[in-house]
Amino acid sequence: MVEKSSYKIIPIHFGMVYAFLLKGKNGRSIIIDCGIPGSNKNILEAMNKAGIEYKDVQLIIITHGHSDHMGSSYDLRKITGAKTVIHKFDLDIIKTGKNPKLHPTNAIGKVFSLFLGKTIKNFTTYDPEIIIEGEMPLYEFGFEGKIIETPGHTNGSISVALDDGNIFVGDLIMGGMLSKGKPNLPMYADSIEKTNDSIKKVISMSPKMIYCGHGGPFSLGEIEGLSESF
Numbered sequence: 110m111v112e113k114s115s116y117k118i119i120p121i122h123f124g125m126v127y128a129f130l131l132k133g134k135n136g137r138s139i140i141i142d143c144g145i146p147g148s149n150k151n152i153l154e155a156m157n158k159a160g161i162e163y164k165d166v167q168l169i170i171i172t173h174g175h176s177d178h179m180g181s182s183y184d185l186r187k188i189t190g191a192k193t194v195i196h197k198f199d200l201d202i203i204k205t206g207k208n209p210k211l212h213p214t215n216a217i218g219k220v221f222s223l224f225l226g227k228t229i230k231n232f233t234t235y236d237p238e239i240i241i242e243g244e245m246p247l248y249e250f251g252f253e254g255k256i257i258e259t260p261g262h263t264n265g266s267i268s269v270a271l272d273d274g275n276i277f278v279g280d281l282i283m284g285g286m287l288s289k290g291k292p293n294l295p296m297y298a299d300s301i302e303k304t305n306d307s308i309k310k311v312i313s314m315s316p317k318m319i320y321c322g323h324g325g326p327f328s329l330g331e332i333e334g335l336s337e338s339f
């Protein structure tokens with residue numbers, strides 16, 4: 110039997126948003142999302158605390174092109190030298206440096222969008238090193254698992270599915286204060302239909318634990334039936 114790679118999940122919380130540091134074997138590490146512009150300081154601090162050196166981080170995975178998830182990726186990749194990966198369909202967002210128009214799925218989302226436009230900062234544009242379409246295995250980066258497509262919240266939304274059953278879904282599923290700690294559908298979705306399909310896809314994989322960009326993590330039992338609630 111092949112031994113599973115052991116790794117540690119280090120959640121980094123910036124107010125209402127999460128980023129994740131995955132520390133793997135021999136210190137090899139991956140960063141999933143990286144907060145609003147300026148959040149790199151918190152991530153570097155977390156790396157320092159965990160004994161992760163800049164050179165250990167080879168990949169920054171952007172689950173989608175919203176500035177609260179990729180805002181500090183420009184700085185972070187410059188400092189660490191890590192490659193950034195983003196889906197082809199969210200590339201335009203990085204190229205413009207501005208958040209795209211948000212499509213609220215509920216009343217809270219509508220109210221929030223009135224404020225978000227003013228408070229969410231633009232970000233520095235750059236050319237990500239890895240642009241994917243389809244899946245991307247993570248073995249060469251020291252992790253057993255892959256990046257999968259989970260569109261809906263944005264067209265280029267991706268998730269990180271590890272072979273041991275942990276999955277990081279960005280904003281495909283939202284928890285946190287606004288949904289009283291329960292998993293919910295995203296407040297914004299470019300496509301409700303694709304969001305539903307992607308949630309069904311995640312459920313069909315029978316994940317052990319679902320890590321989200323806002324709130325969570327959640328068990329499979331907690332998210333089952335969620336795609337029916339739109």
Ligand SMILES: [Zn+2]
Pocket residue numbers: 173175178262280
């Ligand atoms: Zn988002």
